[in-house]
Amino acid sequence: MNRNLSPGKTLIHLFLAALCVACLYPFLVILGTSFQSQSDILKHGYSIVPKAFTLTTYRMIMHDPGVLIHTYGVTIATTVIGTAIGLWVTTSYAFAISRKDYAYRSPLAFFVFFSMLFHGGMVATYIMMVKWLGLKNSMLALILPYLISGWFVLLMKGFLQTLPEALFESAKIDGAGELYIFIRIVIPLSKPSLATLALFLSLQYWNDWWLTLLYSDRESLMTLQYLLIRVLKNMEFLNSSEAIQYGLVKEGMEVPTLGARMAMCVMAAGPMLVVFPLFQKYFVRGLTVGSVKG
Amino acid sequence: MIRNKKAGAGVSLLLVTSILAGGCSSKSEADPTPSASTKDFVTISWYMRKPVDNMKDQEAVEAEANKIIKEKINANLKFNLIDVASWEDKMKVMSAAGESYDLVLTSSWTNRLDLNVQKGAFLPLDDLLKIYGQDIMKKVDPRAWKAVTFNGKIMGVPAQSPYSQPTAYVFKKDLVDKYQFDYKKVKTIQDLEPFLETIKKNEPGIIPLLAVGGAFMPGLLSFDYNSVTNGVMYDEKNDKVVLFYDVAENMNNYRTLNGYYKKGYVAKDASIKTDWIAEAKSGKYAVQRDSGGYTEDGSKSTGLLGFPTAEALLGYPMIQTGSMTGGVTAISKTSKNPERAMMLLNLVWKDKTLSNTLAYGVEGKNYTVKNGKGTDNPTVEANSGAAQTWAIWHNWLGPLWDQWDSNWNSTKALETMKKNNDTAKTSRLLGFIFNPDPVKTEVAQVNAVFAEANPILSTGSMPDFDKYIEEFKQKLKNAGIDKLRDEVQKQIDEWKKQNP
Numbered sequence: 001m002n003r004n005l006s007p008g009k010t011l012i013h014l015f016l017a018a019l020c021v022a023c024l025y026p027f028l029v030i031l032g033t034s035f036q037s038q039s040d041i042l043k044h045g046y047s048i049v050p051k052a053f054t055l056t057t058y059r060m061i062m063h064d065p066g067v068l069i070h071t072y073g074v075t076i077a078t079t080v081i082g083t084a085i086g087l088w089v090t091t092s093y094a095f096a097i098s099r100k101d102y103a104y105r106s107p108l109a110f111f112v113f114f115s116m117l118f119h120g121g122m123v124a125t126y127i128m129m130v131k132w133l134g135l136k137n138s139m140l141a142l143i144l145p146y147l148i149s150g151w152f153v154l155l156m157k158g159f160l161q162t163l164p165e166a167l168f169e170s171a172k173i174d175g176a177g178e179l180y181i182f183i184r185i186v187i188p189l190s191k192p193s194l195a196t197l198a199l200f201l202s203l204q205y206w207n208d209w210w211l212t213l214l215y216s217d218r219e220s221l222m223t224l225q226y227l228l229i230r231v232l233k234n235m236e237f238l239n240s241s242e243a244i245q246y247g248l249v250k251e252g253m254e255v256p257t258l259g260a261r262m263a264m265c266v267m268a269a270g271p272m273l274v275v276f277p278l279f280q281k282y283f284v285r286g287l288t289v290g291s292v293k294g
Numbered sequence: 295m296i297r298n299k300k301a302g303a304g305v306s307l308l309l310v311t312s313i314l315a316g317g318c319s320s321k322s323e324a325d326p327t328p329s330a331s332t333k334d335f336v337t338i339s340w341y342m343r344k345p346v347d348n349m350k351d352q353e354a355v356e357a358e359a360n361k362i363i364k365e366k367i368n369a370n371l372k373f374n375l376i377d378v379a380s381w382e383d384k385m386k387v388m389s390a391a392g393e394s395y396d397l398v399l400t401s402s403w404t405n406r407l408d409l410n411v412q413k414g415a416f417l418p419l420d421d422l423l424k425i426y427g428q429d430i431m432k433k434v435d436p437r438a439w440k441a442v443t444f445n446g447k448i449m450g451v452p453a454q455s456p457y458s459q460p461t462a463y464v465f466k467k468d469l470v471d472k473y474q475f476d477y478k479k480v481k482t483i484q485d486l487e488p489f490l491e492t493i494k495k496n497e498p499g500i501i502p503l504l505a506v507g508g509a510f511m512p513g514l515l516s517f518d519y520n521s522v523t524n525g526v527m528y529d530e531k532n533d534k535v536v537l538f539y540d541v542a543e544n545m546n547n548y549r550t551l552n553g554y555y556k557k558g559y560v561a562k563d564a565s566i567k568t569d570w571i572a573e574a575k576s577g578k579y580a581v582q583r584d585s586g587g588y589t590e591d592g593s594k595s596t597g598l599l600g601f602p603t604a605e606a607l608l609g610y611p612m613i614q615t616g617s618m619t620g621g622v623t624a625i626s627k628t629s630k631n632p633e634r635a636m637m638l639l640n641l642v643w644k645d646k647t648l649s650n651t652l653a654y655g656v657e658g659k660n661y662t663v664k665n666g667k668g669t670d671n672p673t674v675e676a677n678s679g680a681a682q683t684w685a686i687w688h689n690w691l692g693p694l695w696d697q698w699d700s701n702w703n704s705t706k707a708l709e710t711m712k713k714n715n716d717t718a719k720t721s722r723l724l725g726f727i728f729n730p731d732p733v734k735t736e737v738a739q740v741n742a743v744f745a746e747a748n749p750i751l752s753t754g755s756m757p758d759f760d761k762y763i764e765e766f767k768q769k770l771k772n773a774g775i776d777k778l779r780d781e782v783q784k785q786i787d788e789w790k791k792q793n794p
Contacts, residue, residue, distance in 0.1 A: 042576040123390040130391065213380035214387060226379065233378040234347040257572065 034058070034263035038256040057259035061231055061267070067219070068227065074142075075224040079205040082143045086201045087194060089148050094156035095186055100165065109157075116150035122214075129215060141215035142223065146204050152197055159193040160186065199279045206272060228264040235260055336631045337370040338638050340397040341385065342690065343404055344375040350683040355655045362648045367637045373686075381405065389415040394628040396635040399690055400450055402616040407624070408727050411444045416624040417632055418447035426636040427451070429644035433693060435715065440725035440793075441618040450622035451639060455689035456711040457617050458610045458718035460588035461512045464595045467602035469493060469500070469580050480606040483513035483547050486581060490559040493580045502559040504582035505551070507749030509570045512583050512608050514547045514752070520614055520721055522728050523737060524744045525775050526782045530612060530722055535783045537775060539767050548763075551754035564753035577601050610714060614721045621690040639692065646670065646696045653691060654700070655684035661700070673699040726789050733781045739773035 005013075025048075032048040033041065040051045062068050096102055097109040120128075125145070135141040163186065171181050187194070209225035216222070222230075238255045356373060363371050374395070376384055385398065385405045390413075400407045400416075410416055423431060430451055438452035463486070465477050473496075475489045490502040505511055519527045525538045539545060554560050567573055574582045577599070584595050584605055592603040611617070625635050642649045654661040654676050660683065666672035676682065678701065688694045688703075695712055699705045730737045747766055749755075756762035 038572070039576055042572060043578070123387055126387045127391045130393065213383060217374065217376065230347065230377050230379045237378060257569075 030262045030265050041258045057256045057263040071222050071224045071227045078142045079202050082205040083201040086147045090152050094153050098157045098160040112150045112153045137218045142211050332368045338396045338635050339372050341374045342399045343381045344377040345687050355684050358656050359651045369634050395626050396629040400622050400624045402619040411449050416449050420448050422636040427640045429640050438618045441615045450624040453621040453689050453692045454694035455620050457613045457715045460610050462584035462588040462605045462607045464582050464584045465604045466580050467604045470604050477606045500580050501561050502580050504579035505560045505564045505753040506567045506570045507565040515544050522782050525740045526779050552759040555754035565749040565755045610718050612719045612721045643693050650698050653688045660684045675701050736774035736778045743769045743773050
């Protein structure tokens, strides 16, 4: 307690505390609103403490828990598999083009760079995925497109270039092959940037719904984010007059679109909020190491 | 050369005979023997926006329907029901990528017909209709063909639906009763004033009039004007193009609304609210719009809003291109069996049992027959609410007036709708679609001005009406609205020459 808390320091502490609250506040509002009923939201607006605590929104979203659990499964599977393979592919590519003694270094680097600037667009990608590769309605369609991206390769290359060439040479003298060098020397040395990359990749896979939209009609391949979008769109539809006309909604029934939006946010962000802090320390280091030369 | 000529003659002979054969077979209705072209068994894919999320019995229903389809035209129907979230994007990439499919739902509001036609995604249907679509031709409202005709070619089959949906004011019934307000006399937005005043004075918890930013409010525009594009309207009475702000009576109505806002009849923050139905359902408002369609006893809006209501009919809007093309079925250019697709479509229009199976599902599972079992016209009770797992809207499929009497649509309701359709006035511009390409910049700029102004205009929430409108006019002028009007006028003149 008697650590010297000068007025200046107190001020900084207070300021940081206020900043924390300001950052947390929106999320708390989201959390609180997700437990409010539609009419309460309309009457009293969004708030952290619900007027009357209700679980209708969650019940509505989870009306079919089997589907929800399944979509979580699909999302987790694509995220884990995609991140693992993506890390390997990206890092090995980056390693190859970071080595000065590699003959095809500049063409391969140019290939990556070029694809960052120009790409075929949605239709060309779709034709390739569906017609040439025949990947419609397959799990691969949810994984392949994000495996390697020019930006991540260049990020990784930037880091790998900082590793001293002499290290590889001495390893070679000791009889190590390229694969051995890559697995036993490069990968352990680049842990922080691998963690950063893993976070980027997993976020991309976790947040994706676009690939599901394009390449899959099958319920069994639905990802979490897509399910949430679908539920939301359906709720909007249930609020329309057609839905009443065709007897989809009983008279006067409330469809909690406003609360549901928040509940979905909680459900989609929840797991990532747990994962993020675990990555955090690498995240900062990884980026710093990546950008400091020599 | 000679060989080629011979081959050509052979092909054309083949064509003629097949056309003749097709023509004969469709004329002899009693005889369902498949014509020569139905020899091969084919699968027809039909892409449709998913009407209900939870369509679990799709396979069973398709199997049931396919019994009829197989017998009549030796084909197999496969519905591809795509949920709302991805429907629009998916159809876009599919047609851009040239993927093969047969039938597709298109309309003025989803997977738009005109845009698809511009991209050349659909087949012209005139010949197919003549040969295989006789039953469709018999049932479709002749005016509706105009709305789906582009450059003289029919590009889709318009479904039957209520083409002119009435617009009305909905009152909270308890308040109307309490203050003995003669709501049936309300014909304009000005007629509301005495009631709004009473409510403001005596009901502190109630906001007199519901207005929401950017959403349509009845009574602001007259039925004699149709919007061609943002800011440019068509005066049906005098048959000419006018600018939005030059229509004096409408500006007057906006002024009235602004007066209401200033007197506190409209919520102070109305312009930032967006969800009309959610607001209406809260029950905080004494007067709102009817969102379902006018019913004299108010039962429709009672069902929607969840509290007793009374309705005052304002009128029936003129039938326009958009309202007639709410649900249109088109055949894709990539279709491998366009003839069979048309035959299938014709069968849906012709065969009452088939179209009702697609709409209601399997008997005993998705609906039950209440009475009249075994007859052509039973009364059915379809599953509704959470129990409903199958339903394709009739007005997306095609025929609506053939529908069985059910708990969704009674015969009486259908007859009323049909009568409304038959008696409603039709816009002079039916079938005209404005092509914004020559004035792209102006359209974008004018749209931007409207996007900004709409929430203010539709809620009347401006401090000084005249000043605001002056500025609004100036902004529209700067955005190039005059050029836009001239272009609209030019296109309409040209169109009129071709469609006298």
